[in-house]
Amino acid sequence: MMNSKAFSFCTDIGYLSVNKHDEQLCGDHVELVEQDENSIVFVLADGLGSGVKASILSTLTSKIISTMMANNMSVEDCVATMAATLPVCEVRKVAYSTFTIIRVVNNKEAEIIQYDNPQVIMLRDGKNFDYPKTINQIDGKTIYISKVQLKLDDTFITTSDGAIYAGVGSSLNFGWQRDNIIEFMEGIYDREFSAKALATLLLDECVRLYGGSPGDDTTVGVIKIREREQVNLMIGPPSDPKDLNKMMTLFFSKEGKHIVCGGTTSTLTGQFLGKPVIPCLDYISPDIPPMATIEGVDIVTEGVITISKVLDYAKDYLGENKLYDDWTILQDGASCIARMLFEDATDINFYVGRAVNAAHQNPNLPITFNIKMQLVDELSKCLRQMGKKIKVSYF
Amino acid sequence: MKNISICVGSSCHLKGSYKIIELAKDYIANHNIGDKVNLGAAFCLGRCTDGVTIKIDDEIICGVNENNFQQIFDEKVLACLG
Secondary structure, three states: OHHHHHOOEEEEEEEEEEOOOOOOOOOEEEEEEEEEOOEEEEEEEEEOOOHHHHHHHHHHHHHHHHHHHHOOOOHHHHHHHHHHHOOOOOOOOOOOEEEEEEEEEOOOEEEEEEEOOOOOEEEEOOEEOOOOOEEEEEOOEEEEEEEEEOOOOOEEEEEOHHHHOOOEOOOEOOOOOHHHHHHHHHHHOOOOOOHHHHHHHHHHHHHHHOOOOOOOOEEEEEEEEEEOOEEEEEEOOOOOHHHHHHHHHHHHHOOOEEEEEOHHHHHHHHHHHOOOOEEOOOOOOOOOOOOEEOOOOOEEEOOHHHHHHHHHHHHHHHOOOOOHHHHOOOOOHHHHHHHHHHHHOOEEEEEEOOOOOHHHOOOOOOOOHHHHHHHHHHHHHHHHHOOOEEEEEEO | OEEEEEEOOHHHHHHOHHHHHHHHHHHHHHOOOOOOEEEEEEOOOOOHHHOOOEEEOOEEEOOOOOOOHHHHHHHHHHHHHO
16 A cells, blocks of 8 residues: 555655856756656765866766666765776865765655765655664765655755855854754745755755855755646647547546647637636736636646747746746746646646647748747756656647 | 627737737726626637737627727727617
């Protein structure tokens, strides 16, 4: 019973970094490898020093470890390979990068391997959970190894030491200790928050404590155990009108939430379901067409303009994350879709109709068939980068 | 009672549905005909090449813009309300 339940778990992963002030490169590096559908290896490495040297050390370290671990090599082998490969620092005469490895196996067990980074914080039901650790000496290095059986909502927070030094010399005299971070995370914890949201909140707090000018590269990575949630999105009618029934039947037979995009597509959906399409008159953002409602569909929006805005949000979310406060709050079609796809969904099925809208093949309109196909392609790429499982079916 | 729908499909949106909806709301308020007019949106009226498209009862009117808005609403809405 417990086992079959565990298989519906998945990992939600979010990480981001800020550079030490005036540095172009980050000396911390995160590497994520999907070992198989239900197993991942997450590595956070912090290279000695800062700038280009640190960046090379941490990139090499995390790449080597994640690749080797994903191929089931032992920790001993990983550490030995790393020691043999890393370039030795001219100044300090050592080759050194700290690392934290979190390996989630079959979405049932987490193996945590830590070397000299701040200890991973684990929250269970939103409260600090003191997981057991064993101390191992490998190649003269003290390495902590833990194994934890996973429960729903278990949250692992890993940081580089930049996070615990936050505030040194400016707002806090002794920096920000691990206990303070635990207190902060317990305080803001909400089981609805995504891993990326939790990581962003913690990193923002560190930057704030640094007075906006970080004294060290600072990285926060969060892994959260959640249940799978499927979302289905249909856009465009099928190229052959005879396939309409098939497309609609397949789409609505899928479990989970349903999003319908496009004026014509919505009208056809209304006919298929035998329900009226009720468009809303009010523009929430002048640049995004209003939504509509159809009983039995979770979100109904216009097509290309809305989706191209969702794509803008997706690219930003994966990059600078400057528009987060827009799409997490606004109630327009693009923001509603962004929330459902980026935050709620773990598995997304696209149903893309290839019908060419004759009315759009007009030189006066900036909408073409190719744009629609390109939007779906780019959006699914972004969503894959967010760690979602994507399936695209064309009709 | 007049039923007016303004298309908010992709093409009409790009041609200015937002502005036409604002104008229509103001027009209805200024002429104090809110109880005689039912203003709504439509999801693509199928005349995408010649937006903004609006529908007044069963009549579809294409190419509505800021310049001809007043004339169209005077003729097709206000005049018909008597």
